[in-house]
Amino acid sequence: MSKIRPVALIVIALSWACVSVFGQAGDNAELPLPPQAPAPGNGIPDFNGIWQAPYTPDLARAYGGPLPFTPFGADKFKSHLGGDDPHGYCQPTGPSRAVHSPFPFQIIQSAGMLTVLFEIDHTFRRIFTDGRPHPKDQDITWYGDSIGRYQGATLHVDTTGVSDRSWLDTAGHQHSDKLHITETFTKTGPDAIQWTVTYDDPVYFTKPWSVSLAMKRQKYDIMEMICTDNNQDMPHYITSKPKP
Amino acid sequence: MRAEWHIRASWAAALAGCMVAAFPALAHHSFAAEYDQKQPVSFTGVVAKLDWMNPHVYFYVDAQDKGGAVMHWACEAGNPNALARRGWKKTSLQAGDRVTVEGYRAKDGSFTMNARSITMADGKKVFAASSDDGGPLN
Numbered sequence: 001m002s003k004i005r006p007v008a009l010i011v012i013a014l015s016w017a018c019v020s021v022f023g024q025a026g027d028n029a030e031l032p033l034p035p036q037a038p039a040p041g042n043g044i045p046d047f048n049g050i051w052q053a054p055y056t057p058d059l060a061r062a063y064g065g066p067l068p069f070t071p072f073g074a075d076k077f078k079s080h081l082g083g084d085d086p087h088g089y090c091q092p093t094g095p096s097r098a099v100h101s102p103f104p105f106q107i108i109q110s111a112g113m114l115t116v117l118f119e120i121d122h123t124f125r126r127i128f129t130d131g132r133p134h135p136k137d138q139d140i141t142w143y144g145d146s147i148g149r150y151q152g153a154t155l156h157v158d159t160t161g162v163s164d165r166s167w168l169d170t171a172g173h174q175h176s177d178k179l180h181i182t183e184t185f186t187k188t189g190p191d192a193i194q195w196t197v198t199y200d201d202p203v204y205f206t207k208p209w210s211v212s213l214a215m216k217r218q219k220y221d222i223m224e225m226i227c228t229d230n231n232q233d234m235p236h237y238i239t240s241k242p243k244p
Numbered sequence: 245m246r247a248e249w250h251i252r253a254s255w256a257a258a259l260a261g262c263m264v265a266a267f268p269a270l271a272h273h274s275f276a277a278e279y280d281q282k283q284p285v286s287f288t289g290v291v292a293k294l295d296w297m298n299p300h301v302y303f304y305v306d307a308q309d310k311g312g313a314v315m316h317w318a319c320e321a322g323n324p325n326a327l328a329r330r331g332w333k334k335t336s337l338q339a340g341d342r343v344t345v346e347g348y349r350a351k352d353g354s355f356t357m358n359a360r361s362i363t364m365a366d367g368k369k370v371f372a373a374s375s376d377d378g379g380p381l382n
């Protein structure tokens with residue numbers, strides 16, 4: 001063990017040096033590291049840890065072209081003002097925008113549930129894996145209701161009831177509360193998850209469309225990020241909303 | 245000696261990173277929501293205050309205009325958590341530091357700007373930020 005450790009440390013150091021060069025992270029010896037979680041076992045893929053997806057402020061770029069808008073959806077996108085972005089006012093991101101934000105998140109798997117602790121806005125998301133259906137007479141909420149099921153190396157997630165007050169991304173892509181999000185989290189390596197998200201919203205889009213991003217395990221623990229702490233931007237937005 | 249090397253290595257890593265990649269920093273809002281790509285601004289002055297806070301680091305610079313009047317600029321930088329992970333600290337830029345700031349002014353005409361480049365008196369650049377927000381690259 002003691003012979004392996006120096007080699008392992010060198011490999012880790014070299015890999016992180018490469019990451020630094022490519023701009024994923026620098027190095028800060030004063031930052032805390034995440035706790036080590038045991039594998040969940042029972043054939044369930046282990047998603048525990050700190051992860052981050054590539055920051056994707058414009059989903060159309062990741063999709064590879066204009067989104068399949070309905071006329072209503074196209075008009076809403078064309079006429080939107082960046083200063084109307086709810087997150088500019090520190091309102092919640094909704095369930096999927098937090099995943100491709102420029103902030104990491106922690107996944108914790110427990111009996112019947114997978115919890116995502118998002119650094120962005122210090123919020124969380126729960127995905128129930130105990131076999132329950134979506135609730136009847138579901139309330140419309142910022143993060144909606146997420147249920148999941150494991151299949152091999154993949155967690156399939158189904159989310160409904162997401163408030164139309166959230167935006168899908170920073171570029172101004174919006175949705176209705178008829179939005180149906182399906183996601184797959186596939187463990188493709190010890191430090192890699194392939195995340196594919198599909199948006200189906202008949203009010204805004206003519207057909208379902210998908211984006212797939214490669215998440216990587218992160219070195220540092222998540223940190224506190226309270227958006228309302230010093231939101232100096234609000235008075236300066238070009239917006240249709242009343243000035244605060 | 246070792247500590248000095250570590251600091252230099254951190255600077256080197258951070259600078260290498262900012263040369264190679266466009267760093268995301270404005271998750272919180274798009275560039276166009278607030279800033280005007282057609283209004284580049286540049287000034288040299290003294291840092292009055294630094295707020296190392298979420299969602300964006302803000303620092304305030306007193307700089308003279310061509311007529312000698314003092315302008316009080318509010319400058320938006322990147323996110324403190326993201327900056328910390330790149331090796332920057334709240335002490336990397338301090339009140340009293342003389343800096344040259346380049347960036348873009350707010351559309352509302354206030355003395356508010358998005359800092360894309362912050363250069364210390366000795367030529368070092370700090371807080372490499374904020375791209376991939378729909379605004380101009382660094």
